[in-house]
Amino acid sequence: APAAAPDTAELRKVLRTARSQGAPGAFARVDDNGKALHLAEGVADRGTGRAIGTGDLIRVGSVTKTFTAVVLLQLVDEGKLKLDTSVNTYLPGLLPDKRITVRHVLSHRSGLYDHANSLFAQSVQGFEKVRDRVYTYRQLMDLSLAKPLTNTPGAVYSYSNANFVVAGMLIEKLTGKPVATAYRERLIKPLKLTDTYYVHPKNTIPGRYARGYMTADSSGRKIDSTRQTVSWAQSAGALISSGKDLNRFLSALMRGELTSAAQLKQMLRWTPVNSTQAYGLGLRRRDLSCGSVYGHTGTVQGYYTWAFTTKNGRRSLTSFANTSNNGTVYTTMNRTLEAAFCG
Ligand SMILES: CC1(C)S[C@@H]2[C@H](NC(=O)CCCC[C@H](NC(=O)C[NH3+])C(=O)[O-])C(=O)N2[C@H]1C(=O)[O-]
Numbered sequence: 512a513p514a515a516a517p518d519t520a521e522l523r524k525v526l527r528t529a530r531s532q533g534a535p536g537a538f539a540r541v542d543d544n545g546k547a548l549h550l551a552e553g554v555a556d557r558g559t560g561r562a563i564g565t566g567d568l569i570r571v572g573s574v575t576k577t578f579t580a581v582v583l584l585q586l587v588d589e590g591k592l593k594l595d596t597s598v599n600t601y602l603p604g605l606l607p608d609k610r611i612t613v614r615h616v617l618s619h620r621s622g623l624y625d626h627a628n629s630l631f632a633q634s635v636q637g638f639e640k641v642r643d644r645v646y647t648y649r650q651l652m653d654l655s656l657a658k659p660l661t662n663t664p665g666a667v668y669s670y671s672n673a674n675f676v677v678a679g680m681l682i683e684k685l686t687g688k689p690v691a692t693a694y695r696e697r698l699i700k701p702l703k704l705t706d707t708y709y710v711h712p713k714n715t716i717p718g719r720y721a722r723g724y725m726t727a728d729s730s731g732r733k734i735d736s737t738r739q740t741v742s743w744a745q746s747a748g749a750l751i752s753s754g755k756d757l758n759r760f761l762s763a764l765m766r767g768e769l770t771s772a773a774q775l776k777q778m779l780r781w782t783p784v785n786s787t788q789a790y791g792l793g794l795r796r797r798d799l800s801c802g803s804v805y806g807h808t809g810t811v812q813g814y815y816t817w818a819f820t821t822k823n824g825r826r827s828l829t830s831f832a833n834t835s836n837n838g839t840v841y842t843t844m845n846r847t848l849e850a851a852f853c854g
Pocket residue numbers: 571572573574627631632633634635637670672725726748807808809810811812813835836837
């Protein structure tokens with residue numbers, strides 16, 4: 512079970528270490544049984560020197576996948592689709608193998624090739640090519656389907672952003688509305704997530720936000736990567752949010768406020784990733800020294816995010832660093848989970 516209280520000293524040490532390893536700024540917000548803890552080190556903006564704060568809006572990357580999965584599970588509750596039915600039943604002819612089900616897509620077991628691997632083989636050049644591009648879902652699927660399936664549908668976990676492009680296509684087909692409407696009507700408004708936006712295809716961030724600085728492959732030079740459409744990801748990674756909102760969303764999810772108990776149970780059926788991690792439906796499980804936590808991580812250029820909560824949703828952590836393509840910072844920031852939950 513989680514420790515009595517988060518280890519604030521250790522959290523601060525981790526954030527300071529991340530800064531020393533190349534993150535211009537880093538923060539951690541813990542919501543612990545209604546009490547909020549705010550820690551921040553460094554800057555949100557290298558140009559102005561403005562200090563980063565836990566209230567800064569951030570690009571959350573693949574934490575978007577959890578929002579997308581919850582919308583689809585709400586549609587299951589509404590009888591609009593079934594998890595073990597072929598994707599091609601709802602999107603005729605989309606996928607090359609009719610054995611790929613909705614559940615395979617949401618648990619990264621479809622075998623669909625991750626088009627991000629091609630786009631970002633060269634980190635900075637790849638990013639510069641796509642940062643202002645606007646893709647259709649069809650164009651993203653063409654990028655993925657240009658390569659063969661990586662595995663037999665359902666056989667193994669193989670992470671692919673293409674899965675949550677398909678999930679977005681399912682939402683738009685089954686609701687008849689853009690995914691932005693589904694996020695807003697089903698999650699953002701009901702939970703009053705006032706810092707959460709799906710602005711695609713715009714490349715700007717509203718309000719007060721952290722600038723992001725990706726790290727170049729060889730030189731380690733920092734490039735301001737704040738301006739981007741994240742159109743290569745969309746329902747797989749384009750949400751903008753804040754620590755407060757992500758903590759609120761994950762807590763509500765695990766308290767059973769967003770889906771039926773039956774669909775939350777489906778979300779928590781695990782495919783092993785490694786000895787301390789597993790993947791459910793759009794949800795990661797991280798096994799810590801004091802127990803498991805549930806949420807998602809996110810990486811878009813210049814933005815590293817961790818968002819996790821306890822099984823009962825009473826303690827949630829969002830930690831963040833405004834850099835990317837920096838494995839040392841990533842490994843360091845992973846330590847915010849033990850500090851926040853196991854003390
Ligand atoms: C599985 C992940 C880590 S990667 C996946 C998704 N993000 C991406 O696929 C973007 C990858 C390129 C990011 C870029 N890296 C490179 O260009 C490397 N050549 C950088 O670090 O700025 C996301 O978010 N997910 C993370 C997740 O789910 O935690």
